[in-house]
Amino acid sequence: MKFWLGFLKALFDKKLSKMAIKVALVVGSILFTINHGKALMEGKMTRDRWLSGLLTYCVPYMVNIHGQYVIGSSEK
Numbered sequence: 001m002k003f004w005l006g007f008l009k010a011l012f013d014k015k016l017s018k019m020a021i022k023v024a025l026v027v028g029s030i031l032f033t034i035n036h037g038k039a040l041m042e043g044k045m046t047r048d049r050w051l052s053g054l055l056t057y058c059v060p061y062m063v064n065i066h067g068q069y070v071i072g073s074s075e076k
Contacts, residue, residue: 003073010069011062020064028057 010016036053039045045053 006073007066007069010065013065016065016068016072019068020061023064024057024061027060031056031060 032053035056036045036049039049
C-alpha cells in the first residue's frame with residue numbers, strides 16, 4: 001500500500017513530471033498518429049476516439065513516472 005501511495009504522489013511531483021511530460025508528448029504523439037491518424041485526417045474522430053487519444057498520452061506519462069519513482073525509491 002505504501003508503494004501505491006508514493007506512486008500516486010509521484011504523479012504530481014514537479015521534479016518528475018518535467019521529464020515525463022516530454023516523454024508523453026513524443027511517445028504519445030507517435031502512438032496517436034499510429035492509432036488515430038487516419039481517422040483524424042478523414043474527419044472521423046468520435047468522442048470515444050478523442051478519449052482514447054487522451055489516454056494515449058497518459059500511459060507513457062504514467063510509465064515514465066513509475067520508472068523514475070522506482071529508481072528513486074531504490075536509491076534511498
